[in-house]
Amino acid sequence: MNFQQLRSIRETARRGYNLTEVANTLFTSQPGVSRQIRELEEELEVDIFERNGKRLTGLTKPGTEILPIIERILLEAENLKQAGRDYARETQGTLAIATTHTQARYALPAAVQAFRKNFPDVRIALQQSSPEHIANWVISGKADIGIATEGLSEFNELVSLRSYEWSHVVVVPQGHPLLARDTVALADIAAYPIITYDIGFTGRSHIDEAFQQAGVATDIVLTAMDSDVIQQYVSLGMGVGLIASMAIEHNNVHRLHAIPATHLFRPNIARVAVRRGAYLRSYMYDFIQQLTPQLSRDDIRLALSDNVGKS
Numbered sequence: 196m197n198f199q200q201l202r203s204i205r206e207t208a209r210r211g212y213n214l215t216e217v218a219n220t221l222f223t224s225q226p227g228v229s230r231q232i233r234e235l236e237e238e239l240e241v242d243i244f245e246r247n248g249k250r251l252t253g254l255t256k257p258g259t260e261i262l263p264i265i266e267r268i269l270l271e272a273e274n275l276k277q278a279g280r281d282y283a284r285e286t287q288g289t290l291a292i293a294t295t296h297t298q299a300r301y302a303l304p305a306a307v308q309a310f311r312k313n314f315p316d317v318r319i320a321l322q323q324s325s326p327e328h329i330a331n332w333v334i335s336g337k338a339d340i341g342i343a344t345e346g347l348s349e350f351n352e353l354v355s356l357r358s359y360e361w362s363h364v365v366v367v368p369q370g371h372p373l374l375a376r377d378t379v380a381l382a383d384i385a386a387y388p389i390i391t392y393d394i395g396f397t398g399r400s401h402i403d404e405a406f407q408q409a410g411v412a413t414d415i416v417l418t419a420m421d422s423d424v425i426q427q428y429v430s431l432g433m434g435v436g437l438i439a440s441m442a443i444e445h446n447n448v449h450r451l452h453a454i455p456a457t458h459l460f461r462p463n464i465a466r467v468a469v470r471r472g473a474y475l476r477s478y479m480y481d482f483i484q485q486l487t488p489q490l491s492r493d494d495i496r497l498a499l500s501d502n503v504g505k506s
Contacts (some may be wrong), residue, residue: 196238201265202400203231208262209335212244212251224373258292270472273336277474290482291320293329293338296421297397299372301441302359302465303342306485313476325395325420340469342486344398347468355468358486362462363398365454366400366429366436366443373435379454381411385493388416390425397422397439398463405460426451439463469499 204220210216214330218225236243243258254262291308294303298322307319322329322338324395332338332368342349347355365384368372385406392399395420397420405490406413411477416434419425422442429436430449443453467486469475475483480492487495 196235198269200235201269202446202472203228204235204242204265205264205269206252206253207232207244214251219443232407250503256398267472270470275474278303287316288476288478289318289320290340290479291322291338292340292342292482293324293332294342295326295329295344295396296323297439297442298342298344298465299323300422301439303486306482310363310478311487313481317478325393326432327395330468332333333468336473339473339475340482341466341468341469342452343399344463344465345395346464350468350469353430353468354471356483356487356490358465358467358475358496360462360464361398362455362457363402363460364440364443365456366426366438366449366451367454368432371435371452374452378458379456381406381409381459384435384437384459385411385413388414389432389437390419390428391437392416392422392425393418396420398460401461401463402437404506457462470501475499 199221203217206217206220207214210220214225214228218229221228232244239257239261241261242255242258243254243261245253245258249295292303303321307321311319322332324332326343328342329338329343330347330350330353334343334350341353342358344361348354365379373379373387376383376412391402394403395402417428418423419428422438425436426443426449427437428434429451436451437456440453443451465486467483469479469483480495483495484490484492491496
């Protein structure tokens with residue numbers, strides 16, 4: 196039994212049993228992957244994968260029990276490497292952060308700047324995508340830390356920590372009729388075309404939920420992942436914008452007016468997530484604390500050791 200065999204099993208399950216993709220991921224050949232799988236099955240004296248001819252189609256019953264064990268072994272092997280790096284080069288390394296555009300653009304700069312002052316020899320790799328991709332990157336080990344508003348707390352493979360609360364605002368150009376109202380209602384907003392985030396991004400579920408519960412129909416004419424893009428089209432008079440408050444607080448080059456909407460939409464919680472069971476280097480704790488200053492390092496360790504893992 197060796198690590199290459201274990202990686203071949205894990206990647207085969209991750210890549211939907213496509214051995215060509217597995218071979219590309221592991222920088223080897225497809226026959227080599229098949230051989231590694233076959234040799235481990237022979238050593239264990241059980242079939243891990245179901246087969247249709249030479250094609251792998253799924254996990255056998257023993258395979259469903261064996262795969263989590265393999266995942267744990269490979270995770271602990273990586274933890275062992277991380278622990279060695281931590282003590283050998285305590286203030287050096289790379290911190291891979293997966294997050295959304297809104298978080299990267301508006302919420303993270305201050306934390307990243309403070310972190311760089313504390314750890315000038317640590318390189319930061321900032322990756323941006325949807326919350327689902329962020330979760331998968333952290334689970335697979337492609338990213339060390341994931342930061343997003345939606346979805347991270349729904350993955351059992353992750354431990355997510357509450358970071359901060361934020362709200363949506365309505366944005367309109369100067370002279371818009373909504374600016375004349377003392378208080379804006381959902382029906383007032385829905386009287387105009389709406390421009391907001393794609394489904395699954397930046398608290399969009401809370402926006403949809405509010406209109407649905409109120410029984411108010413909407414005409415969402417344009418969606419985007421990027422707050423700046425939404426503001427650009429609002430400035431062109433294409434509709435009313437619904438964006439994160441931090442987006443216009445930190446950048447209002449389009450000269451839009453923000454209308455408070457805390458009475459309309461539920462508050463949103465940004466969360467910081469790491470892979471359950473992963474070893475965190477000391478500088479990773481520091482970065483998490485930049486985003487969750489209400490938590491001590493011991494609080495974070497306790498959350499990571501919690502079997503439930505959601506706080």
